[in-house]
Amino acid sequence: KYLEERNIGFDVGVTKVPLVCQACIFDLRVGDYKVRPDINMAYEACINAQDNNPQMGNYGAGTGASVGKILGADYAMKSGLGFYAVQVDDVKVGAIVAVNAFGDIYDYDNGKMIAGLLNENKDGFRSSEEELIKITQNNNLSFTSNNNIVTNTTIGAVITNAKFTKSQMGKIASMAHNGFARAIKPVHTTVDG
Numbered sequence: 001k002y003l004e005e006r007n008i009g010f011d012v013g014v015t016k017v018p019l020v021c022q023a024c025i026f027d028l029r030v031g032d033y034k035v036r037p038d039i040n041m042a043y044e045a046c047i048n049a050q051d052n053n054p055q056m057g058n059y060g061a062g063t064g065a066s067v068g069k070i071l072g073a074d075y076a077m078k079s080g081l082g083f084y085a086v087q088v089d090d091v092k093v094g095a096i097v098a099v100n101a102f103g104d105i106y107d108y109d110n111g112k113m114i115a116g117l118l119n120e121n122k123d124g125f126r127s128s129e130e131e132l133i134k135i136t137q138n139n140n141l142s143f144t145s146n147n148n149i150v151t152n153t154t155i156g157a158v159i160t161n162a163k164f165t166k167s168q169m170g171k172i173a174s175m176a177h178n179g180f181a182r183a184i185k186p187v188h189t190t191v192d193g
Helices: 039-049 128-137 142-148 166-183
Strands: 080-088 091-099 104-106 113-115 155-160
Touching: 104 166, 155 166
Parallel strands: none
Antiparallel strands: 080 091, 091 155, 104 113
16 A cells, blocks of 8 residues: 555556565464554554664564574573675665574674573573573484474575575675574474574
């Protein structure tokens, strides 16, 4: 509705089709699973986007995101939405990611864990990788059913004003996964979407 009112969309001659790219993370275990975004919320989000005041953390797709879920929701930690952008001459490149990962989050500059699996006292962290090794050594691969935390999706977009072919964008998307690998451990597991 917002795009249509502004005549924004894919031009098909007789009209402009207001296509909206979309994706989602599985976050129904956070908050009330019956609450869903509706047309009014989406329209309001478009209006708010005009303010050019993006928010990181528990906003938008990051609202229900969490990390460090190997031992279930009791020891997982809230996560959220993050973004970063750079400009070199006229070329602008940005990335936005809703971090809803099975693993822990690390600062890629110093390798320090900054979010993830909480320790037993919930006043610090423990390594999901080490817990995964313990589970594997005990031949107990049931972590996928622990508190029903079986689905995780870290999802993002790379946005640029540069022109690339479809295959070049595929390579850029592949490179973006290197960022996941530098910041999330373990990453690309069988329970990560």
